[in-house]
Amino acid sequence: MAELTYRDAVIRGIAQEMERDPDVVFLGEDVAKPGGVFKATVGLFEMFGPLRVRDTPISEQAILGAAMGAAMTGLKPIAEIMFSDFIAVCFDYIANEFPKSRYMSNGQVKCPLVVRTGNGGGARFGAQHSQSVENWCMMIPGLKVVAPSNPADVIGLLAASVRDPDPVIFFEHKSLYATKGEVPDGEIVDKLGTAKIVRPGKDATILALALMVPRALEAAETLKSEHGIDCEVVDVRSLVPLDTQTILGSVARTHRLFTVEENPRLCGWGAEIMSIAADEAFYDLDGPPVRITTPHIPLPAADNLEDIVLPTPARIAETVRRSLGS
């Protein structure tokens, strides 16, 4: 065991996979010699050399297109899109190319690649460098969508993503890069499509992703200590594939469901889960399921304003408390 930052876990995860498989290559803007704008790829260039770790021009379409062409023909590329907001300028690959090539070709074309990208708010960067856009990707058949909340999951899920034969969009949370966690020694390989109960409880299920996981845990502690409400917190980890068994299993035990989403309100990932719960767990529920989200607005830059709009532990705790009528 060692304590590692989320940022260093990214480096270790990429290094683990590049060490294992010479077909794993890595490209992106400022990722090689500069070590990444978030310093999440420092040292990889020195470890694996200029043929495997490559700086690109500011050309997001070229980055994702090149990753796809390499993946189709035998490599296992990891591509970095610096800020997830920039997915909008290369969305053709995310929406039209990666996820449809296998289907349209009747199974002839493969696309085993990973797009890593810095997602989420909290850094006071304003509306074009702070968004949580995992739901942009969740809606597209053919993609897999992963968002780890802690260093051990970063390594394990990144390894699983690199080894996965499908295109995976891997959302790293910018505000988690500096956070620390215990990480086992040796190779770590996790499994996509598995949610994790990170805090067991009996009174309510709180589903969260990425930065919202530590916030949900903090809220759960408050609810327990101040109100005697015992919440189960589930880290969803992977939106596609979605581990509905773990999620609905939790709801069946607690009979109450909350989602904590950083994405703006409309069509956030929680909406799909609520729909599944309404279809399949309606009679397990003792009250209306509740989504706790960022309001449906572009994100403001100012720190006090951003703090108001992103779900906080206090807002999560207050919403759960009021819903449960305590």
Added chain:
Amino acid sequence: MAKIKDRAPGTAGSGLNDDIGEEKRLAMYRTQVVIREAEQRAFDLFLQNLVKGTSHLSLGQEAVAAGFAGAMRKGDLSFCTYRGHAHTLARGVSVEKVLGELMQRDNGLMRGKGGSMHLTSVDHGVMGSYAIIGAHLPIACGAAWRAQYKGDKDVSVCFFGDGTTNIGAFHEALNFAAVWKLPVIFVCENNLYMEYTPIADVTAVEHPAADRAGSYGLDRIVIDGNDADVVYRTAQAAYDKARAGGGPSLIECMTYRHSGHSRADPAKYRPEGELERWKQRDPIKIYRERLLQFGVSEKTMADIDAEVRKIVDDATEACKAAPPPPADIITTDVYADGGWAWRN
């Protein structure tokens, strides 16, 4: 006759058994006839409502496909656009597979899951036909990057129309390929129209591809895209350069489509007489005259014509008899496990 011969560049083109040779020339003649007959048949089948959806024909542009494919080696990769039937056929994919896909039958190349705009045959090196303008230029760069990284000697050849030169991905890919010195060939088929609009009306330079080459440190190359020999020699030189580590090439081929942009387009925007002038420069007409001049007999070519027509006729009948795809393939191959499950 002399005028046609003059179109072939270089001094080597002085006879049938020059650098290109009889066998390759007859093969390129046949490829052009296959494309012509299959595309014409696709058009006829539209009119009978047997080809569904949309379709973009390469009638008149056969020499580009024949020349570039003719100069390829096995293992070289083709990346096409929605106007990709010609390039797919030129790599040896069967007429039946192509027409079957256009007719959305179970015997189609992708069993009706892709359609006319997405012809793909990985076994033939046809790595897909892409219907989002410009998308496949960066993808071809990626395939070329793999070749460079692994030391493979194949080249990636990316075909696109003049309209593609005004989209961002074109410029991103050109710069990327040049900086990384990738073994990729970008082939612009300039047929003078981006869909329904003359390319000259919407482009700042005369030659939409070649006049941009200098921006990426590449040579300015404009060729007669209706002369298969010219195309073949240009392709060969570009492939040799790419295989030797010399990086990408951008080649603009001047050509003309005899039909509209797509099935829905009667091409009424063309000035009077333009189509007729270009039909005088029909690539198959040019090539027939060249071969005759080089001593190939009328009979040799008539035999090829008849053989191809029979293939197209047989393919048509096979496709008409083929069933539509079964509903159980709707949910196959969304993911690599063969299925479509997004949840447990």
